[in-house]
Amino acid sequence: xxxxxxxxxxxxxxxxxxxxxxxxxxxxxxxxxxxxxxxxxxxxxxxxxxxxxxxxxxxxxxxxxxxxxxxxxxxxxxxxxxxxxxxxxxxxxxxxxxxxxxxxxxxxxxxxxxxxxxxxxxxxxxxxxxxxxxxxxxxxxxxxxxxxxxxxxxxxxxxxxxxxxxxxxxxxxxxxxxxxxxxxxxxxxxxxxxxxxxxxxxxxxxxxxxxxxxxxxxxxxxxxxxxxxxxxxxxxxxxxxxxxxxxxxxxxxxxxxxxxxxxxxxxxxxxxxxxxxxxxxxxxxxxxxxxxxxxxxxxxxxxxxxxxxxxxxxxxxxxxxxxxxxxxxxxxxxxxxxxxxxxxxxxxxxxxxxxx
Amino acid sequence: xxxxxxxxxxxxxxxxxxxxxxxxxxxxxxxxxxxxxxxxxxxxxxxxxxxxxxxxxxxxxxxxxxx
Amino acid sequence: xxxxxxxxxxxxxxxxxxxxxxxxxxxxxxxxxxxxxxxxxxxxxxxxxxxxxxxxxxxxxxxxxxxxxxxxxxxxxxxxxxxxxxxxxxxxxxxxxxxxxxxxxxxxxxxxxxxxxxxxxxxxxxxxxxxxxxxxxxxxxxxxxxxxxxxxxxxxxxxxxxxxxxxxxxxxxxxxxxxxxxxxxxxxxxxxxxxxxxxxxxxxxxxxxxxxxxxxxxxxxxxxxxxxxxxxxxxxxxxxxxxxx
Numbered sequence: 001x002x003x004x005x006x007x008x009x010x011x012x013x014x015x016x017x018x019x020x021x022x023x024x025x026x027x028x029x030x031x032x033x034x035x036x037x038x039x040x041x042x043x044x045x046x047x048x049x050x051x052x053x054x055x056x057x058x059x060x061x062x063x064x065x066x067x068x069x070x071x072x073x074x075x076x077x078x079x080x081x082x083x084x085x086x087x088x089x090x091x092x093x094x095x096x097x098x099x100x101x102x103x104x105x106x107x108x109x110x111x112x113x114x115x116x117x118x119x120x121x122x123x124x125x126x127x128x129x130x131x132x133x134x135x136x137x138x139x140x141x142x143x144x145x146x147x148x149x150x151x152x153x154x155x156x157x158x159x160x161x162x163x164x165x166x167x168x169x170x171x172x173x174x175x176x177x178x179x180x181x182x183x184x185x186x187x188x189x190x191x192x193x194x195x196x197x198x199x200x201x202x203x204x205x206x207x208x209x210x211x212x213x214x215x216x217x218x219x220x221x222x223x224x225x226x227x228x229x230x231x232x233x234x235x236x237x238x239x240x241x242x243x244x245x246x247x248x249x250x251x252x253x254x255x256x257x258x259x260x261x262x263x264x265x266x267x268x269x270x271x272x273x274x275x276x277x278x279x280x281x282x283x284x285x286x287x288x289x290x291x292x293x294x295x296x297x298x299x300x301x302x303x304x305x306x307x308x309x310x311x312x313x314x315x316x317x318x319x320x321x322x323x324x325x326x327x328x329x330x331x332x333x334x335x336x337x338x339x340x341x342x343x344x345x346x347x348x349x350x351x352x353x354x355x356x
Numbered sequence: 357x358x359x360x361x362x363x364x365x366x367x368x369x370x371x372x373x374x375x376x377x378x379x380x381x382x383x384x385x386x387x388x389x390x391x392x393x394x395x396x397x398x399x400x401x402x403x404x405x406x407x408x409x410x411x412x413x414x415x416x417x418x419x420x421x422x423x
Numbered sequence: 424x425x426x427x428x429x430x431x432x433x434x435x436x437x438x439x440x441x442x443x444x445x446x447x448x449x450x451x452x453x454x455x456x457x458x459x460x461x462x463x464x465x466x467x468x469x470x471x472x473x474x475x476x477x478x479x480x481x482x483x484x485x486x487x488x489x490x491x492x493x494x495x496x497x498x499x500x501x502x503x504x505x506x507x508x509x510x511x512x513x514x515x516x517x518x519x520x521x522x523x524x525x526x527x528x529x530x531x532x533x534x535x536x537x538x539x540x541x542x543x544x545x546x547x548x549x550x551x552x553x554x555x556x557x558x559x560x561x562x563x564x565x566x567x568x569x570x571x572x573x574x575x576x577x578x579x580x581x582x583x584x585x586x587x588x589x590x591x592x593x594x595x596x597x598x599x600x601x602x603x604x605x606x607x608x609x610x611x612x613x614x615x616x617x618x619x620x621x622x623x624x625x626x627x628x629x630x631x632x633x634x635x636x637x638x639x640x641x642x643x644x645x646x647x648x649x650x651x652x653x654x655x656x657x658x659x660x661x662x663x664x665x666x667x668x
Contacts, residue, residue, distance in 0.1 A: 023506045049505045053498065054531035061495035061528070065471070065502025068489055073506070087492050095489070202487045203507045206466030213481065214489035357424060370445030370638075370645035376605050391439065408428040409605045415449035416440060421428035 003180055008143045008173040009034035009076075011181075012102055012166065013042065015150040016074050020185040020193050021100070022048035023073040025062035027055055027081065030114040031170040032104035035076040047187070056081040060088030060101075067097040068214050070197025072154050072190070076102040078170070079120055080111055082128070089163055090129030091216040094225070098157035098197075100150065102166040104173035107338040115338025116170030118258060121315035124167045125287040132226075134233045137165045137287040138241075141262040143177040145284075151182045156239070158193065160232055161200075167286060169310065171259040171340060242290035243282040246272065250279030251301060252353055255294070255320045255330075256308040257283045260341045264308045267346035276354050286316075294323025304353050305330045308346055312336035358406030358423040360398055366418035367395035373410035373419060379403040382410060431456030433465060433485055440483045442476070445645020447602045447635040451544060452480050454602075454612045455513070458619060459486070467511040471500045473520035476550040480515065494525025497532035500539045511622060513540040518559040519549045522582050526558075529584070536593030536627035540618040543584060546635040547656065554640030558582040561659055564641075585632050585665040595621050596629035597666040603634070603652040607662070626668075634660050 006014070013035050016024070024043060026036035036052060043050040049066070053059030059075050066073040077085055082103045092099055105120045107113035124137050136156050140146035146168055153164040185193075194201075202212045218225035245265055247253060256264045261282040271278045281293045294305075305324055307317045312334045324330060333349035335341050360381065367389060373396055374382045381404045385397035396418075398404070406423030433456020434440070442449045459465045468486045472478050474493035481488055487510075491499040496514035504512040514521075521529050521543045532539065548566055549555040556566035556573065559581050563572040573581070585597045596618055600611040611633055618629035634656050636648035643651060 023502065025502065051501065051505060054527050057495065058498040058501075058528050058531065061492060061498035062502035062505075064491075064495075065489075065499035065504075066506035067502070068499075069503055069507040069510070071506040073502070088495070091492050201507075202469050202489045202503060204465075204467040204469055204487050204510045206468075206486060211485060212487040212489075215481075216490050216492070217478075358427075359424065366439050368444035372445065372645065372649070375646055375649070393444065406427050411428040412605055412608050413450075415442065415446060415453070417430045417434055417449070417453050419428070420426060420430055422424040423427045 003178040005176055005178050006143060007034055007176045008146050008168065009104060010038045011143050011147045011179055012150045012168070013038035014181060015147040016100065016154070017042055017046055017048065018182050018184045019072065019151045019154040020190040021072045021074045021154060022046070022190060023063065023066035023071045024048070024075065025051040025053045025059040026075050027053050027059045027077065029078045029081040031106060031116070031174050032076050032078045032102070035102065035104070056084035057088065060085035063099050064088050064092050064097055067092060067099040068202040070194045070201035070203070072193055074100045076104065078104045079106045079108050082120065082123070086129035090131050090133060092163045093129065093133035093135065094131065094218070095214045095216040096161040097214070098161050100153040100157050100164050100166065102150070102168055104168050104170055106170050107336070113338035116259065116310065116340055117336065117338055118169055118260060118310040119336065120167065121286065121309070121311060122318070124165055125289070128165065133229065134287065135163050135165050136236065136239060136285060137167050139167045139257045139284065139286045140172050141258050141282065143172060143175065144179045146172055147179055147181065162232070169258045236288045239285060240288050240290050241284035242293050243280070243284060244293055245280040245282065247279035247281060249277055251277040251303045252306060252350055253297065253302055254278065254280045254306045254308050254346070255316060256280065257286055257316060260308045260310055263341045263343055264346050267343045267350065270347060271350050276350060278350050289319045291319070291323040294320060299327040302328050304328055306333055306349055306353060307331070308333045308341060310335045310339070310341050358404040358421065359401055360404055360410060361420045361422070362396060362398070363418045364395040365389050366416045367393055368416055369393040369395060370415065371396065372413040372415070376409050376413050378407065378409065379405060431460050433457070433459050434483050435485055438483060441479045443639045445636065445638045445648060448476055448479070448544060450602045450608065451542065451611070451633055451635065452484065454608070454615055455542065458612060458616045462616065462619060464511050464619070467509060469503055469510045469512045471496045471503065471512065471514045473514065473516035475517045475520060475552070477515050477517050477520065477544065494520050495528055496520065497525065497528040497537070497539070497541065501532055501537050504537065504539050511619060513542055515542045516544065517550065518545045518547065518557040522558040522584050530588070533588045533594050533628045533630070534591050536595070538622055538625055538627050540622050541630040542615065543630055543632045544635045545632055545660065546637040548637050548640050550637050550640055561655055581659055583660065585630070588630060589665050594628045594630065594666055595626040595668055598664045599632040599634065599660060599662050601634040601652055601657065601662055603649045634662070
């Protein structure tokens with residue numbers, strides 16, 4: 001297939017449509033507006049539904065409803081908007097409603113800024129709502145990855161009957177890149193997805209067959225439901241994705257995800273030419289986290305880890321620390337408040353570390 | 357000929373049926389059910405006209421009516 | 424003899440509901456079941472229950488249902504109905520759910536003319552949480568968070584949701600009924616049927632506001648709650664069809 005030139009947000013929306021998403025509800029917030037705008041144009045062409053909710057809260061609950069019918073459904077927002085959605089996300093997780101949502105994250109805390117940031121790492125990976133549920137969280141560092149992750153996210157959501165999050169910073173969401181789009185699911189395939197969910201879907205079954213009972217609260221046995229969900233989370237080790245770049249002989253290992261990882265990678269190519277042995281571990285799934293990539297490092301060789309992220313205070317660092325387990329020092333290279341990580345900042349940080 | 361059937365275990369003794377029965381068929385009995393309510397019983401079944409007002413007023417769907 | 428009044432198939436044969444004695448929540452869910460039986464649409468029905476005592480229906484009902492986050496039933500119902508238009512989707516919400524925390528969702532769904540039915544149960548108080556003040560609490564009606572009752576200067580006035588929604592162009596049908604007398608029970612059932620028929624006919628947003636009771640938190644015997652409805656609630660919330668187009 002020929003490559004097309006697309007903006008991250010629009011590419012995410014198109015990937016969702018191609019994956020069979022036929023319901024989207026969203027609410028304006030920068031920098032993710034192109035997602036609902038794209039769906040508004042695109043959904044009528046494929047017989048799908050677009051609704052502009054009256055708020056983020058309404059939008060996620062529309063998706064909770066649409067997902068309850070077994071329809072592939074999605075919402076998106078940015079940072080503070082995701083906070084507003086968090087109750088609904090928790091309901092989806094508790095009731096085991098498959099759905100996909102994207103956080104095109106911006107500065108924070110509070111209203112923050114409309115500029116790109118990675119300030120939502122802990123929220124995304126540890127607590128996107130009350131109650132201690134978990135989700136697969138994918139963090140793209142290119143528009144192509146954002147497409148592929150979104151496309152596959154619907155399969156994971158369906159497999160687990162659980163929400164899946166695309167944690168995409170505002171850089172990837174708003175930049176344009178040449179990309180290859182995945183195959184469009186046929187109308188028959190889309191109909192089959194919904195049909196396959198019929199048994200549990202809340203669409204009307206009547207009194208004579210097993211009714212659908214979508215339970216966000218599990219009044220019949222919350223503990224049993226939590227045990228079942230926890231057992232499902234345990235199966236996710238196989239889903240861990242990570243990129244390791246020039247780590248084999250590295251003495252300094254950068255830990256970074258999303259756009260920061262991409263910036264760091266370009267810095268590594270320059271630093272290698274200077275003879276500095278530096279590599280990169282890039283979590284692609286930020287939850288579950290690729291702890292093993294840090295655990296297996298040869299710490300007789302690795303002098304230090306450099307945590308590079310667009311968040312102050314650092315957040316990714318907590319997971320990195322768990323993997324490193326005090327076997328070498330961890331330094332940071334951070335930006336915040338909508339400031340994009342610069343290659344120069346990474347270069348300086350690594351050079352300084354190398355001189356130590 | 358008409359009659360009411362009362363599921364005594366569902367009755368919570370709110371007495372809406374007693375209040376609205378036009379013929380005084382029903383009254384609170386002196387026995388209690390498993391939930392501890394003094395459930396309603398028919399005391400003048402012969403007077404029942406099968407109007408179903410009792411059943412319609414019953415929140416707990418404890419009454420069914422025959423005619 | 425022939426059976427002239429049967430228990431609806433919309434509620435469980437094998438359980439006693441969890442409502443307090445005399446609570447009309449159970450009357451209303453019974454009426455909804457009767458309408459679904461009579462219209463023979465139980466196999467299409469989806470109930471979207473609000474948070475609070477409304478949620479106690481979930482185990483008692485025999486057909487598909489879900490529970491919305493507090494106040495969000497109209498949004499959840501929007502999602503279900505749009506994604507699966509063949510379903511008969513109704514929300515079942517109390518006054519705190521529909522008129523306080525969910526006001527945005529309620530008004531917006533009505534304004535979109537969303538093809539759903541709202542069963543709005545107004546008893547002027549928060550039931551499950553223990554009798555706190557609702558947007559529909561009457562003047563002089565004591566609540567656990569308004570020990571002296573509603574005071575206009577501090578709390579504002581009781582909200583009339585039918586009249587508020589009647590300011591919008593889209594809603595198809597708005598009626599206020601009660602369940603305090605046999606005649607009003609029949610009118611409530613008729614109104615629910617009309618609202619469901621509207622949905623099947625694609626007429627858009629219909630709401631039946633049902634003036635209900637809460638003997639427990641009102642602190643009265645069930646029979647006295649009927650008098651309270653007649654003497655206090657209905658003068659504030661007059662019954663009747665507010666909109667039928």
